[in-house]
Amino acid sequence: MADRRPAQESYWMVSAEHTGYPPLGADLEVDTVVIGGGIAGLCTAWELERAGQRVALLEADRIGSGVTGYTSAKLTALHTLVYARLRKRQGAEAARLYAESQQDGVEHVGRICAELGADAELERVPAYTYLESEERVGELRAEAEAAREAGLAASFVTTTELPFPVAGAVRVEDQMQFHPRKFLLAMARDLVDRGGLIFERTRATELHDGARCRVGTEHGATVVARDAVVATHGPVFDHALLFTRLTPRRELVVAAPVPAGSAPIGMYITPERRTRSVRTAPLDDEHRLLIVTGESFEPGTGDAEQRFATLADWTRRHYPGAAITHRWAAQDHDSADGLPYVGHFHPGTQHLYVATGFGGWGLSGGVMSGRLLAAHIAGGPRPGWTELYDPRRLPHLRDAATLLQRQASVGRHFVGDRRHTSSVDSAEDIPPGSGAVVRLGGRRCAVYRDPSGAATAVSARCTHLGCLVQFNGAERAWECPCHGSRFAVDGSVLEGPAVRPLEPRELGEPGEPGELGE
Structure with a gap:
């Protein structure tokens, strides 16, 4: 029996209340800033607030609306x-x-x-x-x-x-x-009741590491903190090039x-x-x-x-x-060795932390990360598994083949996708409700036609490292096959590691010198 137009949305998202925390509107100074409002980020912020820290959590969309809100929820x-x-x-x-x-x-x-x-x-x-x-x-x-x-x-x-x-x-x-x-929303309410700060619709776009960490956001406000945690699932600020190991x-x-x-x-x-x-x-x-x-x-x-x-x-x-x-x-x-990266982001930092690479098990892993990172930052006793998850660990020799295969795949996409001729010759050939990468004015553009036939064009180059995006028709999104960045049809970022949107393009816009490879 055919299904009747199933809702194109996670059950967890539609069966829980909506949140309405404000965006960050002014510069702020706290003890720790946490970037990412999924289970790893919220658990970290909650544990730190309990340990006496003043914490600000920044979420690009709504808390719990990323991977945590779309999981199968097996703990x-x-x-x-x-x-x-x-x-x-x-x-x-x-x-x-x-x-x-x-x-x-x-x-x-x-x-x-x-x-x-x-x-x-x-x-x-x-x-x-x-x-x-x-x-x-x-x-x-x-x-x-x-x-x-x-x-x-x-x-x-x-x-x-x-x-x-x-x-x-x-x-x-x-x-x-x-x-x-429902679990995350209960934690968020308790976090705020205890004095913690949550800012939604606040995308972090810059991160400066040092004795004091400084996080810039898309609307200009800045957060300064002694410690910073990047808990964005895919690390949007990758000071250690972890994306090459993911x-x-x-x-x-x-x-x-x-x-x-x-x-x-x-x-x-x-x-x-x-x-x-x-x-x-x-x-x-x-x-x-x-x-x-x-x-x-x-x-x-x-x-x-x-x-x-x-x-x-x-x-x-x-x-x-x-x-x-x-x-x-x-x-x-x-990750290459099947273990998450949770701890100091890279060997040269004392104040920047990361939680990523959960391999589909981010619920138990996210809760574990909150407890481990809080021990790092607040100075409590560190659990025995601290070194097991240390992001600074060297790849094992047995994982070398996996890493090489991954980078070879990225290379094939980066070079090969530019050589392939699009199966669509012009924007007019794209069926309504679909999208394709089309060469317009000498440049490859990602063009989407909505059900009414109106077209939206953006650059086809992922703003992370420049790979060409591909259209996911089932979810109506542009996806980067190299490192997994995802964009809405208007070019806005859905998922990192990219933090900048795809640049808009005008249909019929002439090409610019040096951009034939775009």
Whole structure:
């Protein structure tokens, strides 16, 4: 059965109240400035305020409206197949510290909800990593053993609630699922009640590191602070070139009400089929909301609309009668060694910090980051996993191939995309409701035609490092295939590392000398 025009928005965004914190209107001086209002940024600001710091948080849009508002909202220390790999490559102690830090993040959410009286729809459930391929059962047994050795309540099982057979699964007890925005909004209210400052619609555009950090914003106001934290998911100010060690990845999400009696209660994920993640959320007395995530791809590549169709078909095939009511997408960044970067941004700084590279597990990782960064900045005892996540760690020799492959891919896009001839010869050839990169007046322009046929043209060069953007028709956005920056059809920034919009272009505007390669 075909779905009736599902809402092109995250369920978490439409089922929680809107925020209305003011933009920054004047220069300000505080102890710490936090850039980014997702779970990592808000948790960091909240922990610091509790430690006696005066904190200002800057968010380019609305708090919780970035990756945190578009996640599948699984709060777990079971991160697909991480523990066997960690134990093999970095030793059993690294795996233990990873498990301890991530499970601490899970439990800390429960403590915060209880303390604040937050109705975040928190449910304690088991988490599973499953595989359908019999040939890979050995991986699951090794993962269960490594996760159990690392301290998690892990076991290997062969039966699940899923409506199809699996070859096996790793099951970990005492995990959680929740409503991420309701959780963040409760933290934000408490932060402000305690004297913290939140500024929305305040994009940070400059960051100067030193004995005092200075953050400039798009409307001219400046924040000066002893310490600064960049918690923008993809680091928009990259003093350590971390973007060269991060690979952006986009995943799609569909949601559909299903009868409560047939809804799985546990949380499930498999790396097979370009990822499939399944969980449900409370909806009403008779239904739960089935949330299915998958179809991983790099921004600016592939047909997102077709991938949405594939994910919806998989959902309906396994849950007959499920009618998709919402669909959305989220973006993650994978580090070369599979571990986040949380701590001092680069070897030369004492006052600039970063939290990034969560690889799809930014909820437990974001909470962990808040506690770790607060210990760095406020001077409390640092947890045992501090060095595990240190951004200044050197890449392991085993990760060299991954880094080289990533940079080769960037190089192919940077050079190869300029050599490809557009399949569209002029703006008039672009169908309404679509977009394409077209050469206009000797320059490549990103042109979008709205459903009425009116066209908007912007530069096709990403303002981060100049790669050519590509159009994502399913989300009506321009995406950079090199480092994952995303822009609205009018050129405004949706997601970093870019901080400046795509420059506007006039249709029919003549080219300028030296810009034929644009």
